Amino acid sequence: MIIKQLSVFLENKTGRLTELTGILADNDINISAFSIADTADYGILRMIVGRPELAAQVLKEKGFTVKVTDVVGMIIPHSPGGLHKALQIISDHNVAIEYMYAFASGECKATVVIRAESLQKIIDVLQEHKMELLKEGDVIQI
């Protein structure tokens, strides 16, 4: 149930992100989702990609600071109240979320990527409530 996310340290420099996407394109790696946490001087790029281990390796070879982080992908209905219901379950069980970002996949579903201090706990809680989770094999398809 745990999926791999690539986290990359990026200085705020023109063209730096383009360089990175170029490397992924050259290696035929698809980006399914991404978000950037930014500060004044740098950003942290978080991505869900097909073949994360390969992506990490090629980026490291090109001098990027990369880390593979475990996250959970939660699938929710792409409709009003969908996210709220999921978050309510998580907060009812007192699980703290470090960060999250979401993307809609198709007309009726959305995926929320969650990083939490205790991933196992979040998985247990969500499964207990019959929430659908993203499996590693699903990533390439989304």
Added chain:
Amino acid sequence: MIWNEHYECMEREELLKLQGQRVKEMVKRVYDMVPFYRKKLQTEGIEPGDIKGIEDLQKLPFTTKQDLRDNYPFGLFAVPQPDIVRFHASSGTTGKPTVVGYTHNDIQMWSEVVARSLTMAGVTKADIIQVAYGYGLFTGGLGLHYGAEKVGASVVPISGGNTKKQLQLIEDFGSTVLACTPSYAAFIGESLVEEKIDPRKIKLKSGVFGAEPWTQEMRVQIEQVLGIKAYDIYGLTEIIGPGVSMECQFQRGMHIFEDHFIPEIINPDTGEVLPYGELGELVFTPATKEAMPLIRYRTRDLTRLHAEKCECGRTLVRMEKCVGRSDDMLIIRGVNVFPSQVESVLLEMSETKPHYLIVVDRENNLDTMEIQVEIEEEFFSDEVKELEGLRHRIKANISSTLGISATIRLVEPGTIERSMGKAKRVIDKRNL
């Protein structure tokens, strides 16, 4: 006006004789009292009796900042600790400060040379002098303070910072003299304009500025905005503090108070003594100091000396504004900073490696220091709070070691330029 005509206008021949006498006595004193010097002189095969006059000074070995560090904190003191009445310190090269001690007589001598300096800037007992140098371990504040009291001026011991209050007292007390770093003087000037204070309502007439390098352009700017004449004062903690040399009203270099601080210019590579007029490293022998006399202390400041008699009547040699350093020390907001200090902070922290670049600039006449630190892969966290926490820890450690704050910028590994295998550590954009 000359504070001490006897010493400041002495015939050079007589002065050299006096210097010779003082060096001779000092060498005997340190030989007896400071094991470090006794050993050093013995190694060189020099007996105190070999030093008969000033011409023998060249025979003596140099003292370096490293020697001060090796003997931290009190190893070079020539008097027992109960005779010390004050300590001062400046930042050293690797985190440990350079410590100096003063006896009662040393404080008297220091007050005397600062009184001479202030007199050069036209300060008399009728003046109100605002001392906006920092008070504390830094020599600036208390050095100026004691000299100003010796002159009999009314001292406003406001210390550095709190610019609003500085302006208020300049206006309300009618301060006539401002003593601080030149960059702070420029900042006070700008604030004066910003606060829309009528320049006719302030009584400042002169400024005594030092502790950091400044340019002629800056002098003109400060003089215009504050409506004063700006004077350059020079000194370093190891020798005494401010008041080693000072500009007279003719401003053709700074007169060195040679009866106390004997100057030489040497070739920094060979140690050979150079004649007047040639550019080299400035070396001082503070021969009359009781607590911590030093033999031929290498300042690492590069300058020239001129011995022609000055129009002001003083016979003391004049040193030009320093044109640079023969080591990598930076002076930032009046504080001595060595790149190696930054390195040692980063080495001591487990999450960082010493891959850094110091960028010094001057914005609105205030020095800024940015330290770029390469992020280490193993400590890279994808959470902003972790990285910001690291940034703040670096900032706090740097500020406690250096004594001034710096902006910390985390950069990607490998982005700091490495040339010939050795990284470039400093970019100074100030054009001093």
